[in-house]
Amino acid sequence: MKLLVIIPTYNEADNIQNLIQAVFTVIPPNGEILVVDDNSPDGTAEIVEKTAAEYSCRLHILKRPEKQGGASAFLQGFAWGIERGCDAMLAMDADFSHDPRYIPMLLEKANDHDVVLGSRLVKGGGIENRTFARNLISHGASLYCKFLLAAPIKDWTGGYNLWSKKALSKIGLKSIVTRGYSFQIEMKYKAFKAGCKITEVPIIFPDRKYGVSKMPASYLVKALFDVWRIKCMRMNNGIKQFIKFGITGGLGTVTNLVLFFLCADKAGLPEIPVSIGCFFIAGTQNYIINHNWSFANNTGTAKVSVKRWALFLVSSLAGLSVNITVMKCMIMNFYLPYKFIAQACGIAAGMVINFLFSKFVVFRGISCLKEK
Numbered sequence: 001m002k003l004l005v006i007i008p009t010y011n012e013a014d015n016i017q018n019l020i021q022a023v024f025t026v027i028p029p030n031g032e033i034l035v036v037d038d039n040s041p042d043g044t045a046e047i048v049e050k051t052a053a054e055y056s057c058r059l060h061i062l063k064r065p066e067k068q069g070g071a072s073a074f075l076q077g078f079a080w081g082i083e084r085g086c087d088a089m090l091a092m093d094a095d096f097s098h099d100p101r102y103i104p105m106l107l108e109k110a111n112d113h114d115v116v117l118g119s120r121l122v123k124g125g126g127i128e129n130r131t132f133a134r135n136l137i138s139h140g141a142s143l144y145c146k147f148l149l150a151a152p153i154k155d156w157t158g159g160y161n162l163w164s165k166k167a168l169s170k171i172g173l174k175s176i177v178t179r180g181y182s183f184q185i186e187m188k189y190k191a192f193k194a195g196c197k198i199t200e201v202p203i204i205f206p207d208r209k210y211g212v213s214k215m216p217a218s219y220l221v222k223a224l225f226d227v228w229r230i231k232c233m234r235m236n237n238g239i240k241q242f243i244k245f246g247i248t249g250g251l252g253t254v255t256n257l258v259l260f261f262l263c264a265d266k267a268g269l270p271e272i273p274v275s276i277g278c279f280f281i282a283g284t285q286n287y288i289i290n291h292n293w294s295f296a297n298n299t300g301t302a303k304v305s306v307k308r309w310a311l312f313l314v315s316s317l318a319g320l321s322v323n324i325t326v327m328k329c330m331i332m333n334f335y336l337p338y339k340f341i342a343q344a345c346g347i348a349a350g351m352v353i354n355f356l357f358s359k360f361v362v363f364r365g366i367s368c369l370k371e372k
């Protein structure tokens with residue numbers, strides 16, 4: 001496993017050299033460090049560059065021209081790591097609030113998890129020297145997220161986390177829109193929703209000894225609203241997918257009918273084989289359009305595959321059976337002026353089943369490097 005430790009810095013001259021040394025003593029020999037510095041006025045970058053000489057090719061720095069925030073530094077760091085073929089990326093702060101002594105524990109858990117969170121809020125973890133009020137805030141924030149987002153994560157805002165390449169590609173880095181504390185919440189929620197295996201490892205979080213925090217307090221309030229935004233984003237995404245899926249299904253029906261007309265009416269071929277053929281051709285068309293359009297968020301760079309195509313056709317058949325069942329039941333049990341009303345309800349029910357099967361089975365989080 002190739003590990004990359006990503007450390008964003010802004011004015012961390014008093015911390016960075018010690019931290020780099022401490023990290024190198026605990027990571028595997030092939031592990032590397034990337035510092036993402038935003039042109040710190042205190043000369044953090046120069047210190048890193050000097051230190052780099054001691055660690056041939058294992059210490060890297062990405063110098064950005066101006067202060068762009070920690071979240072964007074992490075995102076750029078992740079992209080850098082993915083491009084260089086790293087398998088796991090450990091995000092940590094430069095100020096020793098994230099003690100490097102926990103790295104071996106985080107790495108150990110990475111063997112059987114996609115995401116390992118350094119957590120202040122599980123048994124054994126904690127926040128050092130924090131006032132009652134600050135403790136209340138972090139526990140309150142945790143409960144707020146847990147309730148709203150309905151995901152079993154405790155430490156939502158912590159930034160000491162190990163992300164596998166697989167998890168990052170499932171999350172889709174370009175889909176991340178929030179910054180500040182919310183950035184961590186969004187990443188964790190999307191990982192959970194993408195079906196990543198997540199675990200929390202207890203860490204004690206001391207306050208920084210040197211330098212000052214760069215996180216404005218207003219970000220805390222912003223985060224409260226961002227959680228709603230994160231939740232709505234997901235709902236909107238589902239609705240958009242459903243609409244696209246419906247349009248795709250409509251196009252498939254047109255294809256089906258045109259082919260049927262040409263083969264059965266014009267060419268005079270027998271209806272049943274023609275109908276089966278039309279099902280396969282229209283189904284294939286639907287599969288390809290859904291893969292590249294309706295569920296492009298889930299499929300990303302993945303190619304269409306025979307296995308998923310077959311699954312999709314099974315899903316269409318399942319939808320068809322639901323359609324027929326609902327239609328027949330309605331006709332038998334209710335008085336309807338026209339039978340086509342029952343068929344319309346059947347089609348709607350079949351489509352919902354087909355959509356859910358497609359969303360959660362056929363196209364479930366294949367890879368998300370490509371966005372929207």
Ligand code: GDD
Pocket residue numbers: 007008009010011012036037038067068069070073092093094095097157158159160180181184208212213214215
């Ligand atoms: N490149 C870059 N650019 N780095 C930045 C910037 C920036 O604009 N702003 C902050 N950093 C770096 C800092 O140098 C530090 O290494 C790290 O990001 C965290 O910044 P702090 O200022 O120490 O943040 P904090 O202690 O208030 O917040 C930490 O704890 C929170 C949970 O309590 C962070 O880890 C948050 O992500 C976390 O939510």
Ligand code: MN
Pocket residue numbers: 093095097208213
């Ligand atoms: Mn800090």
